[in-house]
Amino acid sequence: MIQEIMKYDISRYLKTLELDKILEMLSEQASLEDSHETARNLMPDTDFDSVKAKLQETGDAYSFMSRYSAPSFGAAKNVSSSLRRAQASAVLSIKELLDIAETLRIIRGVKAWRNDCAGMAQTSLDGLFGALVPNKYIEDKINFAIKSEEELNDNASPALYDIRRKLTAKSGKIRESLERIVRGPTAKYLQEAIITQRDGRFVVPLKAEYKGQLNGIVHDTSATGSTIFIEPMAVVETNNEIRVLKAREQEEIERILSELSAEAGGFADSIIYSYNALLKLDIIFAKAKLAYKMKASMPQINENGCTYLKRARHPLISYKTVVPVTVELGKSYDTLVITGPNTGGKTVTLKTIGLLTVMTMCGLMIPVDDGSHIAVFSKVFADIGDEQSIEQSLSTFSSHMVNIISITELADENSLVLFDELCAGTDPVEGAALAKAILMRLSNSGAKTVATTHYPELKSYAIDTDRVENASCEFDVNTLKPTYRLIIGMPGRSNAFAISRRLGLSDDIIKTAENEVSDEDRRFEKVVESLENARREAEEEHKKAQSLRFKLDEAKKKADLREAELEKSREKLMEKTRESADRIIENARNKSALLLNELEEMKKQLNADNAAKLAEKARAAYKSTINELEKTADPVTKKSVSGEAVTKLTKGDIVLIADINRDATVVDIKQSDKKALVMSGSMKMWVDFENLRLKNKSSASTEFKKTRRVTGLVSRGQRTVAGEVDLRGMASDEAIMELDKYIDNAVLSGITTVTVIHGKGTGTLRKAVQAHLRSHKNIAAFRTGTFGEGENGVTIAEIKE
Known part of the structure; x- marks a missing residue:
């Protein structure tokens, strides 16, 4: 029996890791009937380049979906068999031809979908999209000829159109004749006033007792014998003509189907090639859809046996309840020994490592955080669960051992090995010794191994041995529940005494039990306990530091946002000031130009000397006014504004902000920094003392307004x-x-x-x-x-x- 399992067969281990359940989920995401079976039979690839290519395809499909959703694969059928028969001159059925047309329509639609995704540059899927060869000629020809799965269109051929036109005319003629019988004097002899058919011929239902009242041919009798279905002699000839036309119609239908079959068969190779590409695309996009459903990401792969799973989640456990684990293997250590309580998550962690590895090797994205790495192994082994074999009369231990023997013989440096409760189910001393020896053998072979155990001897082995590391599944003694967190570098504690004490076991019994434990074991437990306490304290400090960092980041974001809002308000205010000042200047220019024009007119009328002096004076005043206004128009440049120099301020003072020439109220003061927080309208800002002036009512702007008003009055009287x-x-x-x-x-x-x-x-x-x-x-x-x-x-x- 051992010789039978010495041959490596990954399928038995994939079942243990529950890959079949993942592939069933993948099958549900596929659209084509053939894709469902293909998805269920997917196998991990052990070739690095092949795995890399498959992951690239899945990643590109994921990118397509994130931008354009997925193409529709509809109900395309595998028409290969039909096309091969057509290629061999067989006549296809109407349904087979419709399936070919529908498949061609979907091929054309998927091809067009890719062409519409203009925003996507060249991808690894373009070869498959390029293999899709639409054939609108065959697609349209079939759809034009066929109306449904039972009937061809009248226009499928001129001959068919002519035959059916004649059939319609003949049928109408017969109905007219029979309507006269049904509605005429003979109606009283009929069982019902209806026209029906028997054997393709039009008949009427006559009461059996009046058989001699209507001359015709009897074609059928009712089950009770009370009704006979008779074809009146008046329509026999027309019925015969209809039968001949029906035969001609069937011949023409056969000819049309033969012609369509021959045409489709001529393109068999092209259509089959396109369908196979469509099938591959359906599987790839199904992988991308599954990735969306699992909230999965793309791992980096390598050939050096290094695995790093960051916040990995078991894909068969609900996203809301699963506890992520972070685990590393192959870099600092090749063997990981996981200890902890039963139902504490050890087996789930073991299966997560194995399942995510084989999923990646199938070209699937996996539920981990970005930055995760997966090694591509040539062999994956798993000894998990109850292996008791009733048929072979083997105990649980024996069944496990048969499997373990096979693993130790076949595993090498390109292998991933997973053991659940290694060598359990036998004498603890011998079991621990065997487990240690097996781990040493696998370590020497270079295999990457993860094993769960309750043996304390394996904890010590992990502490004392290079490239072997301890890990534990955390258990909360206070709640008596596992937290399912994986702690790397920390061996698990049994917690038997603590749990028993918490559940109410007598202290005398517990003390007696503690005395039975060797001094060495007690010291070991003390060391583990102190390490555990130190780890918890470090975690708490880390959480506090993270919380503080988060608060600081949030405060900085708010400050930056506030600063940006203030700067935006300031710029908006300056822009409004510029626009207002520009309008003032333009108005002044226009009015001053008019004034100068008038002065030129006056110059002609008045004494030349006086007029020249007056014009020169007006020009000087104009120039001075424009210069002053131009300074006002640039709010970025600081103005020389009259007012009391600021050396000290108090809250509530009314000040002028010099660089934007705007009134404001002092809200707060930093005397040491020579700054004041002022509010102008709804805007608050910190301003240097040197940019502030105590408000002076007799400002230059007021004088300027007075001067303009007087000048205007003088002008009115002179023009x-x-x-x-x-x-x-x-x-x-x-x-x-x-x-x-x-x-x-x-x-x-x-x-x-x-x-x-x-x-x-x-x-x-x-x-x-x-x-x-x-x-x-x-x-x-x-x-x-x-x-x-x-x-x-x-x-x-x-x-x-």
Whole structure:
């Protein structure tokens, strides 16, 4: 019997690791009927390059799905057998031809889907997409000819169309004849007033007792004998013609199906090749769909036997309840000995390592965090669960040992070996010795081994031996429940005394038991206990540090966000200030230009010397005003603003922010830093003392306003402007510019009412003028001219006082 299992057979170990359940889940994600069976029979690949290629395909499908969802594989059928028969001149059925057309439609759709994913660069799947060869010619020809699985379209051929047209006419003729019988005097002899068929011929149901009342051919009798189905002689000839047409129809249908079959058979190789590519794509996208369902990620693979699973989750345990484990193997150590209480998670951890390894070798993504690594092994062994064999009369221990013998003989440096409760079920002393010897043998062979055990001797072996490490599944003595956390580097404690004491066992019994334990074992347990306490303290400190780091990060994020918001508000305020100042400058330029034009006119009328002096003075005033306004227009440049110098402030002081020329209230003060927190409107900001001025009511801006007002009054008394402006013949934009100049002159001259001549025409210029006047700051009201004023050709406007 041992000789029979010396041959390596991975399938028996895959069942132990429950890969079949994962493959059943994969099958459920596939669309095609053939894909379901292919998924269930998937096997781990031991070739590194092949595994790498499969994972790349799965990863590319996952990327496609994250951006474009998955293509639809519909209900494509494996039409290979039908096509091979057609290739051998067989005539296919209507259903077989429809299956071929539907498969071609899906092939065309998947091909088009890839072409629509323009955002995806070249991928490992492009070869399979490229193998899809649509055949719209065959697809359309079949769909044009066939109406359903039972019937061809009338237009499938001209001959079929002509035959069916004649059949329709003949059937109609017969029905007319029979309707006369059914509705005529002979109706009283009928069982029912209906027309039916027997053997493809039209008949009527006649009461048996009136058989001689209607001349015709009897084709059938009812089960009771009370009704006979008779074909009246009046329709016999037409029925015969219909039968001939039906035979011709069937011949034409056979000819059409033969022609379609021959055409499809001519493309058999191409269609089968495309279908096989479609099948592979369906499996690959099923893997990607399963990855989404499992919340899986892509592991890095290697050939050096190193495995690092970061927060690995067993895929068959609910995502909400599973406790992730982090485990490493093959880097610092090749053998991992896991100890801990029963039902503490040891077996789940063991199966997780094995299952995720073989899943990766199948090209599947696995439920781990990013940064995980998986080694591609040539052999995977697992001795897990109750191996008792009733048929072979072997005990649990014997069954396990048969399996272990096979593993020790076949395992090598490219093997992963998993033992659950190694050498349990026998004398503890001998079992521990055997377990230790087996681990030593596997370590010498270079195999990567994970074993769970209760033997304390194996804990000591792991402590004393290079490249062997302890691990334990944590148990909470306070709650008497396992936490399912895997602790690497820490041997598990039995906790038997602590659990018994907590459950209420007498202290006398516990003390007696403790005295039975050797001094060496007690010292060992003390060391483990102290290590455990130190680990817990370190974890608590780590948690506190992480919590503090998180709080600091959150505070920094909030501060950065606040700073960004303040900067954004500041920039927005500056932009508004610039725009406002630009408008002021532009208005001043326009008005000053008008003033200079007037002075030029005055120069011609007045004494040349006096006029020249006056013009020069006006130019100087204009230049000074524009320079001052240009400084105001740049809120980034700091202005020289009058006011008391700031050396000390108190909360509530009203200040001027120099660089943006904006009033603000002092909210807080940092005297040592020479900074003040000020609020301007809804915005708060810290500002240096040197950029603040105590508010002074007699500011330069106030003086400037007074000067402008006086100058305006003087101008009004010195200028004369006509009471009307003629805009006829001008474009709307040109007319509006001319109108603005005229209104400015009118304001300076003190005119209260002006007439704007725009003409009647199409009314376009009138509408533009009146729309502009409606929003003009210097216009109080306006109206269309009345009779004698120019009516619709003019607009009368009133200037604001």
